Each structure stands twice: as structure tokens, then as C-alpha cells.
Amino acid sequence: MKYWKAGAAFLAAFLIQTSLLNVINIKGYTPNLTLCLVIVLSFMYEDEMYGVVFGALFGVLYDICYSSAVGAMPIALVVVAVFILIIREYANIENIINLWVVSAVSIVGYYVLNWLLCFISGNPIGIVFALRDLPWTGLYSMVVITIMYLVLIRKVVKHRKDRYFR
């Protein structure tokens, strides 16, 4: 995948997230598409920095538009991307079970870190209230992550030096 394609995917996710998804939500819950993209792209393209670069860029964009302090979302997204890259470095097994485990940990980590940074910046909302929708939002996000993974896995390019393909 080229960087411009990843950038276009993040831009589309941003626009869909803030308009269309609010209409086609399920019981008021919507997945976090930017987080889903960061997780999937970091998990699948461990040699690239899509999650870090676009997570930072679009996180800043989100915070400018929908937060009182800029930085909470991009920091949380970059930490998630780095966490997944480290996991891929030391436990490099790419399968759907691992994806689900890594996604679940990343989603919880992201929301806790995002809340913590928002709290530090002066948002009065407590962690229990902030995370009350997490089970459903997280589950919905996991479904979207799985769909993204199953679509993108078909487009993974075989590595020339990979002995499996010789």
C-alpha cells in the first residue's frame, strides 16, 4: 500500500465518522474508524509507519475540530500504533486471533489514555462515565477491524525474498 492510499483511507474515515456514521449507527453506537485503521494498518504493514504518521495527522485534525485541547487523540493513536509495531517485532504471528487480542488491548488502551489526557487538559468527565459505552463501541470497532483485515489481507504483496514463495 502506498502512503497516498493510506492517507485517502484515513480522510474517508474522518469524513464518514463525523457525518454518515451518526446516521447509520447501531443503537447509538459507532465504531472509531480512525482507530480501526491505525490498528489494522499497523498490524498488517509492520515495516511501514502508516499508523504512526496518519494517526498523528488525523488525530490532530480530530482534536482541532472536536476537542478542547489538541494532542490527546493523536498521542493515544500513536501510542497504539507503536504498541502494535512492538508486538509485531517480538511476536510476529499474523493471524486473525492475534489481531483480535491485539485489537482488544489497543482499543481499551486507546480509550483509557485518551480519557486520561482529556482529564489532564480539564475535561471533567470521569473514567467510568467515559468508558460506559466501551463494550459496544469496542465490539463494533472489532467487527470493522475484522472486515478491514479480511479485505486488506487479499492485497498483501508477496515478498520476493520470502522462501515460502520460491
Added chain:
Amino acid sequence: MRWIKEHKLISILVAILLALVILFVVTTLVDNEDNPASGAVRGGMAAVSETFSSVADVIRENVTGIFSYKALQEEIEQLEAENADLKRQLAETKLDREDLEQLQELSELLNYQYFSKEFDMVTADITSLDGSNWTNIFTINKGTEAGIEAGDAVVNNMGLVGRIQATGEGWSKVISVIDEGTQVSFKLERDRKQLGIVSGNSVGNVSGYMMDAESTVAEGDVIVTSGLGTYPEGLLIGNVKTVAYNSNTLLKEITVEPAVNFKGLEKVAVIK
């Protein structure tokens, strides 16, 4: 330098994180809402988002209606019942209206001004919001061209929503009253001499205290803005949920259920 060249990936990661942390600290400590760069980004995104929002509106009006036929049927029945009730109330109000006109004439004669609900308002549609987050910060499609300024109060038909945090040509960013620690001065609707202060709390409500320890505030009391501070007088904030006497501060502390359902907002009005 040599270490950076040898560890390019780690260096880039550290640089990005450092830049974001600095950005976070600066925007937390300094009020940057008037920053022209942020304004340009918001303006650009608002223009693009509006197109997507219009598509979303088409879906909302046409497609979702098909799947919610039963709910719509129930809504029609409920509205018909409400309509009948309102017709009955209208007949009763004709008498009240005559009394009101007499009182208005009397107040004009006495040059009496206490409470006015005549506001200069601009109605606006919500063009974009992040539904996956717990915050209630959103963008509307009216801005400086409609005379909106930062700090203006935002309401809907239920009551006080929040205030304009930043604005530009064709867009305004709204922060809800439950999303910030800013204090709002209020008074009881039934006794407007009883004042207090509330702000957003950790469970998505508002809480605060009465200025007078002898206050007769009780559960179920309606509170409205007092007109002291940011918000104009008389905007409905919500109903008092709990009242407790704090022996340390010697004040009556209250929690308030906001009148507005922040998750179901579609249209708002800005008071200029």
C-alpha cells in the same frame, strides 16, 4: 547525530511523540481557540463535512424511515394525542393571555424590567460530530457571517446546550455545558432570589452549590441561568436531582439532570 542516523525509526517516533506532547501541553495551558491556523483547518473541514452531512440527511430522511416504520407510526399516534391536548390548552390559554397583556401594559407603565425572553437567535444545523467519543463537542453550519461570536450561548428546544468555543465563516465549534469545568451561575425558577453555581461533573451531569446555606432548594426544582457571567438570563439548565448539605463548606450541594439530551442533538440555536 550518529545515533539518530543509526536509529532512524526510533528517532522519528520520538520526534513525533515529542511534538504531540508539546502541542498538547501548549494547547492545554494556552487558550488557542482564536489561532488562525486552527480556524482555517476547521473552516476547510466544515465545508467538506457539510457535503457529507447533506448525504447523511438524505439517508436519514429516506432510508432509515423505511426501517423505522413502526417507530414512526407510534410517533404519529403520540403527536396526534399531543395535538389534541395542545388544542385543549390553547382554549384555556386565551383567558391567561388577556391577563398577560394587562400585566405587560402595567409593567410598561411602571418601567419595570425584570426578565425578558426576547433573544436575538440564529438557528443552525449540526454538520459534524464524533459519535464514537464521549465528548459532546460538535460543529454547526453558521458562523461569523451570521453574527456569531465566541462565547455566545447555544440552546435547543429543551434548554441550554453550551457555548460557542470558536467560530469562522460558515462554521462554529460548540462545546457542551457538561464538557467543561467552567462555572455557570443559576437561579431557581420558582424563587429567582436563590442563586447558585454549577459546572460539568464526572458522570455527565452538572453539579454545584447554592450561594445561600439557608436555601430552600429541593429535588425536582427547575434551575435557569441567572444572567451573571457568560450565559444570558432565563435559559433552562435542568432539574435538581439531589440535594445534600456539606458541613465542611456549610453549603447546600446539588446535582442537576440536564434538560438537554446531548446525544440526540440535530438542530440548535445560537443566542447572539
